[in-house]
Amino acid sequence: MNPDPHDTAALLDRIEQGESDLFLNVVKRYELPLRSYLAGQLYNTSEVDDLAQDVFVAAYRDLGSFRRGEDFGAWLRGIARHRLLAHFRSQHRRATATQRFQEEVARIAEQELESCAERNASGRIERLLHCISRLPEKFRLIVHAGLDGMRPAALADDLRTTVPAIYQLHYRANQMLRECMKKEAH
Amino acid sequence: MNTDLIIFLQAWTGGADVSEAERQRLLQRLQTDADFRAECADEIQLLGMIEAVQTRPPRWLGIADVLGINAEKMTDLGASDLAARVMDQVLEPEPGLQSSGSRWFSRHSMAVAAGIVLGMFCTSMVMAFIAPSTGAVITLVSDGFEGGARQWPRGFPNQTGLWVGDAGEVVSGTGEVEPFDGLQMARLDPSPTATLSYLERVVDLQLLPAPQGDEMRHVTVTASFHAAERGLRDRYTLRVAAFAETPAHVREQWVGREWREIEGALATSKRPLSTKADAEGWQTLTAMMEVPREARSLVVSLGCGVFQNPDRKTAHYIDGVQATLSIGPLPAKTKTKRFRITAK
Numbered sequence: 001m002n003p004d005p006h007d008t009a010a011l012l013d014r015i016e017q018g019e020s021d022l023f024l025n026v027v028k029r030y031e032l033p034l035r036s037y038l039a040g041q042l043y044n045t046s047e048v049d050d051l052a053q054d055v056f057v058a059a060y061r062d063l064g065s066f067r068r069g070e071d072f073g074a075w076l077r078g079i080a081r082h083r084l085l086a087h088f089r090s091q092h093r094r095a096t097a098t099q100r101f102q103e104e105v106a107r108i109a110e111q112e113l114e115s116c117a118e119r120n121a122s123g124r125i126e127r128l129l130h131c132i133s134r135l136p137e138k139f140r141l142i143v144h145a146g147l148d149g150m151r152p153a154a155l156a157d158d159l160r161t162t163v164p165a166i167y168q169l170h171y172r173a174n175q176m177l178r179e180c181m182k183k184e185a186h
Numbered sequence: 187m188n189t190d191l192i193i194f195l196q197a198w199t200g201g202a203d204v205s206e207a208e209r210q211r212l213l214q215r216l217q218t219d220a221d222f223r224a225e226c227a228d229e230i231q232l233l234g235m236i237e238a239v240q241t242r243p244p245r246w247l248g249i250a251d252v253l254g255i256n257a258e259k260m261t262d263l264g265a266s267d268l269a270a271r272v273m274d275q276v277l278e279p280e281p282g283l284q285s286s287g288s289r290w291f292s293r294h295s296m297a298v299a300a301g302i303v304l305g306m307f308c309t310s311m312v313m314a315f316i317a318p319s320t321g322a323v324i325t326l327v328s329d330g331f332e333g334g335a336r337q338w339p340r341g342f343p344n345q346t347g348l349w350v351g352d353a354g355e356v357v358s359g360t361g362e363v364e365p366f367d368g369l370q371m372a373r374l375d376p377s378p379t380a381t382l383s384y385l386e387r388v389v390d391l392q393l394l395p396a397p398q399g400d401e402m403r404h405v406t407v408t409a410s411f412h413a414a415e416r417g418l419r420d421r422y423t424l425r426v427a428a429f430a431e432t433p434a435h436v437r438e439q440w441v442g443r444e445w446r447e448i449e450g451a452l453a454t455s456k457r458p459l460s461t462k463a464d465a466e467g468w469q470t471l472t473a474m475m476e477v478p479r480e481a482r483s484l485v486v487s488l489g490c491g492v493f494q495n496p497d498r499k500t501a502h503y504i505d506g507v508q509a510t511l512s513i514g515p516l517p518a519k520t521k522t523k524r525f526r527i528t529a530k
Binding site: 020023024031032035036039040041043045048049052053054057060096101102104105108112115116117125128133134137140141143144145146147148152154157163164166167168171174178 | 460
């Protein structure tokens with residue numbers, strides 16, 4: 001999440017001076033890293049999108065408090081973290097076991113998740129898109145399908161294998177993606 | 187491989203049953219084992235990135251409200267962002283395969299990119315370009331049923347660029363079922379005579395770039411399905427087939443034949459799914475297939491019905507249909523499979 005900070009600062013100044021439409025450019029620059037960050041803690045697309053929107057709205061309303069020259073992406077993630085905690089609190093009573101587990105993980109591994117997000121610059125995310133298209137077919141199928149809800153079970157049925165095997169294949173696909181992204185960075 | 191990591195991922199994604207005792211044990215390990223914590227964080231952040239990069243961004247209507255601007259501007263925003271990503275794919279050929287001087291801003295690659303950007307958000311995409319484009323990912327269909335006619339013709343498509351099929355119409359969210367993406371979705375009514383109802387579309391491949399040398403074309407089709415009624419087991423199919431015939435003549439190969447009888451196809455792929463009775467939410471299927479060089483048409487077929495219960499008839503919803511064509515070197519393993527490729 002690291003577009004040119006000077007460029008971002010100039011953009012934010014113009015927004016604060018009344019060119020509110022330019023905030024769309026901020027959304028455009030930061031939506032993918034922000035949604036990635038949130039999806040790495042919630043793994044539910046509709047909740048991620050709702051929260052991402054809340055974060056952008058909160059950021060727009062509080063632009064004055066962002067210190068120019070600092071990492072705008074990190075600032076957005078700070079807002080996202082607060083929103084995420086509030087979201088977990090609001091859902092707690094009716095949360096499923098999976099949601100409660102995600103909440104605990106987000107709390108325990110907060111620092112590690114932040115470190116990972118710092119590394120996930122826009123360029124890395126774009127490389128990921130390219131690398132997915134290069135995976136061998138079976139792995140690409142699993143990565144396309146995702147792991148939420150009933151998808152692993154359905155995929156295991158289709159591929160005549162077990163759910164744990166689907167997770168292992170996805171894990172191997174992730175390793176291939178990491179290697180591919182690393183290679184493409186050089 | 188770390189077994190606990192796999193169990194952790196099962197618990198975190200909710201895709202498999204993990205007991206409460208196991209969850210507590212994993213949380214305990216997370217708290218005390220820094221390496222495990224780092225490994226888990228890295229894995230779920232990558233899963234998050236994969237999820238974000240593969241789903242279209244929302245329409246940001248809440249932001250439009252706050253900024254006091256027309257919501258259509260937000261649609262433009264989503265389009266330009268997605269287009270930019272696809273342009274990146276097109277303009278960054280695979281390392282070692284690009285010809286000198288053709289990587290950035292050449293007339294050909296810009297023509298490819300412009301074709302994609304212009305065509306991506308139309309109901310059907312037609313591009314006239316001549317350049318090969320190794321590494322390109324071209325959107326053939328990107329349809330969330332957000333625009334166009336509310337009803338589609340019955341039968342089988344006799345032209346490209348539109349859906350044709352059994353009875354149904356484009357509808358808004360019902361309260362019970364909200365669109366997978368955007369504000370509208372397709373409702374496919376049950377067939378009075380057949381187990382499944384179908385919605386189909388023909389794609390013209392003739393104007394798309396031809397593969398060069400060892401390159402091969404692969405099509406990836408994704409669609410999401412949702413039942414109108416709860417408590418039933420549903421059956422969904424996503425099928426794709428490539429034909430040597432032009433779009434005008436595919437009908438003869440398709441209509442009146444069972445899927446297994448479609449012998450005129452150069453390649454076929456089918457993804458079926460039978461849900462459990464307690465299945466909730468949208469079910470997304472993806473089919474991938476190599477597209478032989480001789481292929482001039484592609485048929486995308488989406489089917490919905492009630493599984494093993496011919497007496498129960500109910501409507502189903504379809505949304506978020508995407509078909510992309512990737513051009514790249516043919517993977518070594520599949521080099522000999524040029525005809526009758528059936529991807530299970």
